[in-house]
Amino acid sequence: MIDLDSQKVDLDKIEKAVTMILEAVGEDPGREGLLDTPKRVAKMYAEIFSGLKEDPKEYFKTVFHEGHEELVLVKDIPFYSTCEHHLVPFFGKAHIAYIPRDGVVTGLSKLARAVETVAKRPQLQERITSTVADSLMETLNPHGVYVMIEAEHMCMTMRGIKKPGAKTVTAVSRGIFEADDVKRAEVMTYINMN
Numbered sequence: 734m735i736d737l738d739s740q741k742v743d744l745d746k747i748e749k750a751v752t753m754i755l756e757a758v759g760e761d762p763g764r765e766g767l768l769d770t771p772k773r774v775a776k777m778y779a780e781i782f783s784g785l786k787e788d789p790k791e792y793f794k795t796v797f798h799e800g801h802e803e804l805v806l807v808k809d810i811p812f813y814s815t816c817e818h819h820l821v822p823f824f825g826k827a828h829i830a831y832i833p834r835d836g837v838v839t840g841l842s843k844l845a846r847a848v849e850t851v852a853k854r855p856q857l858q859e860r861i862t863s864t865v866a867d868s869l870m871e872t873l874n875p876h877g878v879y880v881m882i883e884a885e886h887m888c889m890t891m892r893g894i895k896k897p898g899a900k901t902v903t904a905v906s907r908g909i910f911e912a913d914d915v916k917r918a919e920v921m922t923y924i925n926m927n
């Protein structure tokens with residue numbers, strides 16, 4: 734499904750950059766505890782940015798014909814992403830709803846896989862929200878898609894304005910959810926339900 738050859742990340746380049754950062758902040762990259770750090774960080778970046786060369790739309794090619802034309806909602810999907818402005822984490826939960834057209838549904842896990850792929854890039858919360866919604870609209874052509882993401886940004890918590898606990902909510906409505914206030918209110922009720 735995904736071309737693994739295109740996944741190559743320049744680990745050596747990251748290692749050199751991390752060594753330079755350590756030197757620049759006044760650390761000694763040669764001390765015992767830091768010896769393997771550039772290598773570890775390179776591996777970590779390859780992992781947390783692995784979504785850059787993946788296409789979330791690929792997942793929605795797994796479809797079933799179920800005759801179900803009512804709401805499908807997968808909620809509370811945990812995710813971890815990286816803020817593109819500061820390269821520190823932001824994390825939270827994604828909720829994805831859609832109303833299938835002609836009974837075409839995708840695998841439930843594929844919704845979570847799409848979030849995972851899109852989150853594993855240098856990101857903005859708004860872009861994760863709209864990319865997931867648009868990928869689903871473009872592949873499944875459902876009557877509508879509603880995506881809501883709630884997250885805490887470490888760049889607002891551990892540095893800068895330092896407001897731990899502040900939550901950012903982003904939501905995107907496509908298709909019927911844009912036009913139909915009742916449908917949108919219904920899905921928001923389900924998302925807020927325990």
Ligand SMILES: Nc1nc2c(ncn2[C@@H]2O[C@H](COP(=O)(O)OP(=O)(O)OP(=O)(O)O)[C@@H](O)[C@H]2O)c(=O)[nH]1
Nearest residue numbers: 816817818819856857858859886888889892893894
């Ligand atoms: N819209 C949006 N902004 C984000 C996201 N993640 C981080 N930011 C913001 O990006 C902005 C970058 O602002 P700058 O003034 O360029 O950078 P800065 O001086 O480090 O800003 P402060 O965080 O206010 O200290 C900050 O306001 C962050 O809160 C996100 O997912 N979406």
Ligand SMILES: [Zn+2]
Nearest residue numbers: 816818819888
């Ligand atoms: Zn940030």
